[in-house]
Amino acid sequence: xxxxxxxxxxxxxxxxxxxxxxxxxxxxxxxxxxxxxxxxxxxxxxxxxxxxxxxxxxxxxxxxxxxxxxxxxxxxxxxxxxxxxxxxxxxxxxxxxxxxx
Amino acid sequence: xxxxxxxxxxxxxxxxxxxxxxxxxxxxxxxxxxxxxxxxxxxxxxxxxxxxxxxxxxxxxxxxxxxxxxxxxxxxxxxxxxxxxxxxxxxxxxxxxxxxxxxxxxxxxxxxxxxxxxxxxxxxxxxxxxxxxxxxxxxxxxxxxxxxxxxxxxxxxxxxxxxxxxxxxxxxxxxxxxxxxxxxxxxxxxxxxxxxxxxxxxxxxxxxxxxxxxxxxxxxxxxxxxxxxxxxxxxxxxxxxxxxxxxxxxxxxxxxxxxxxxxxxxxxxxxxxxxxxxxxxxxxxxxxxxxxxxxxxxxxxxxxxxxxxxxxxxxxxxxxxxxxxxxxxxxxxxxxxxxxxxxxxxxxxxxxxxxxxxxxxxxxxxxxxxxxxxxxxxxxxxxxxxxxxxxxxxxxxxxxxxxxxxxxxxxxxxxxxxxxxxxxxxxxxxxxxxxxxxxxxxxxxxxxxxxxxxxxxxxxxxxxxxxxxxxxxxxxxxxxxxxxxxxxxxxxxxxxxxxxxxxxxxxxxxxxxxxxxxxxxxxxxx
Ligand SMILES: [Zn+2]
Ligand SMILES: [Zn+2]
Numbered sequence: 001x002x003x004x005x006x007x008x009x010x011x012x013x014x015x016x017x018x019x020x021x022x023x024x025x026x027x028x029x030x031x032x033x034x035x036x037x038x039x040x041x042x043x044x045x046x047x048x049x050x051x052x053x054x055x056x057x058x059x060x061x062x063x064x065x066x067x068x069x070x071x072x073x074x075x076x077x078x079x080x081x082x083x084x085x086x087x088x089x090x091x092x093x094x095x096x097x098x099x100x101x
Numbered sequence: 102x103x104x105x106x107x108x109x110x111x112x113x114x115x116x117x118x119x120x121x122x123x124x125x126x127x128x129x130x131x132x133x134x135x136x137x138x139x140x141x142x143x144x145x146x147x148x149x150x151x152x153x154x155x156x157x158x159x160x161x162x163x164x165x166x167x168x169x170x171x172x173x174x175x176x177x178x179x180x181x182x183x184x185x186x187x188x189x190x191x192x193x194x195x196x197x198x199x200x201x202x203x204x205x206x207x208x209x210x211x212x213x214x215x216x217x218x219x220x221x222x223x224x225x226x227x228x229x230x231x232x233x234x235x236x237x238x239x240x241x242x243x244x245x246x247x248x249x250x251x252x253x254x255x256x257x258x259x260x261x262x263x264x265x266x267x268x269x270x271x272x273x274x275x276x277x278x279x280x281x282x283x284x285x286x287x288x289x290x291x292x293x294x295x296x297x298x299x300x301x302x303x304x305x306x307x308x309x310x311x312x313x314x315x316x317x318x319x320x321x322x323x324x325x326x327x328x329x330x331x332x333x334x335x336x337x338x339x340x341x342x343x344x345x346x347x348x349x350x351x352x353x354x355x356x357x358x359x360x361x362x363x364x365x366x367x368x369x370x371x372x373x374x375x376x377x378x379x380x381x382x383x384x385x386x387x388x389x390x391x392x393x394x395x396x397x398x399x400x401x402x403x404x405x406x407x408x409x410x411x412x413x414x415x416x417x418x419x420x421x422x423x424x425x426x427x428x429x430x431x432x433x434x435x436x437x438x439x440x441x442x443x444x445x446x447x448x449x450x451x452x453x454x455x456x457x458x459x460x461x462x463x464x465x466x467x468x469x470x471x472x473x474x475x476x477x478x479x480x481x482x483x484x485x486x487x488x489x490x491x492x493x494x495x496x497x498x499x500x501x502x503x504x505x506x507x508x509x510x511x512x513x514x515x516x517x518x519x520x521x522x523x524x525x526x527x528x529x530x531x532x533x534x535x536x537x538x539x540x541x542x543x544x545x546x547x548x549x550x551x552x553x554x555x556x557x558x559x560x561x562x563x564x565x566x567x568x569x570x571x572x573x574x575x576x577x578x579x580x581x582x583x584x585x586x587x588x589x590x591x592x593x594x595x596x597x598x599x600x601x602x603x604x605x606x607x608x609x610x611x612x613x614x615x616x617x618x619x620x621x622x623x624x625x626x627x
Pocket of ligand 2: 449450451452453454537538539540541542
């Protein structure tokens, strides 16, 4: 069984992802359903989907300050942030709230 | 709490009043029922309560910001970013007829949307079409004004352009500018103006102040008493710090206070002044408000690209750790009083902001602006090998706007054959630097620095220059200025003609004051 999720990028985030605003991805087997978290997802997104300027996406092991993350339209800060366990069919949105994109 | 007057069209049900004051874990802090979906650190909202809260704060800021009688016409200034999309949507809802009370009078008579098109310098002209669409959907008249129109008179006639006759920054910056007619298009003038500036910070600042000039012009032309801007609170906190570090502290009340009253006949409202950038993003997502991304000079650049970006990274990082950061900065800055409302405070001919009295004197006394005279510019810009005996004849192969013009008074136009432009001079050059504000002086200094750096690079690559026997003498400088311009030239700095007109009209006023001065009775005299 694999996890298939939708990733969305807006507010200028899409510029870092080949201008794609929405992308459905099937995560590799290394993501175990029921235990894989955002902590694993973020570096995977950076290494596999990001097309430029990793430093504008992540800072340390989390997203850069000013990037809003919504999980199924709820603030990830209410969902445990990096500890959130990914579920199949989740929609995870990254929105840059920074002026310069 | 937070009851909303019914003249804002609310798509959300009114929250149930609850008497329980305690905040329940896992419940919205407002309705205390639904699970929260937005975390603002001190408060958590469910979706409907969040939307309601944002619109409430929006409306409150509009009501508190515009104190003039009802019936004013509003100019909504949009850039295409998320905040201006929310601004447009919020104003649309604010202006909508109350379905429960259709006979209630609206606060404003009419709204127009204005978008200043920066395509000439930043590209992406097609974005205007999308904003046009959004404005049409809102039912507002849409004005797309190209930024380069700032180089024309408000009536569209061509006043020519200001070109430098001599700039130096050895002691106090001097900006000898001359107004002349030109065949260069307004768009090219804008490009020259912006690209002659080196630093991203300076480019951003110039674009910002020209954009604002065009907005105010349009608002006046269209008879708008109110201009609505989309600065959110995060943005405002960034502005406080960035503007202050650029030397715009004196004009801070104009930027920050709810009733600045600086622009004659025009009130500026900032409906998003109590809404964080994060809230803008969440609101737009929930309400499916589409933003048109408008690129800036520093879009996609690292945080250190400009003062603005650096400050933003600083504020946002701080806000992450201390959720009251933005709030505190904005509220504190809104209370700053600088005496800018004094009767005799004049507007800066370039940026229209208030000028602190005798700011150029102050600058001359308190700042070290002759650094270039002390250091060899070559040594500061990267160790260019240059023979000392050469002494790099000042400007022998450059136009007058380059460095090394050691505090000369600029030669009369009869001697010089207008170094920076081939067109004929049609007016006397005037030094505009004493008339512009401190921050604009700083901004224009960047031209000098950039020209100096470019000249060094050119010298590095070009054949050795003929050395002058007597580099400091006025004659050699005059000769060097009269020399034909080098083949490859820096984009020459130009300024819009309105600056000169503002200086002239002000000079006229000062002259009159002087003339009639002896007949005036000063305060304190008997
Ligand atoms: Zn609620
Ligand atoms: Zn100024």
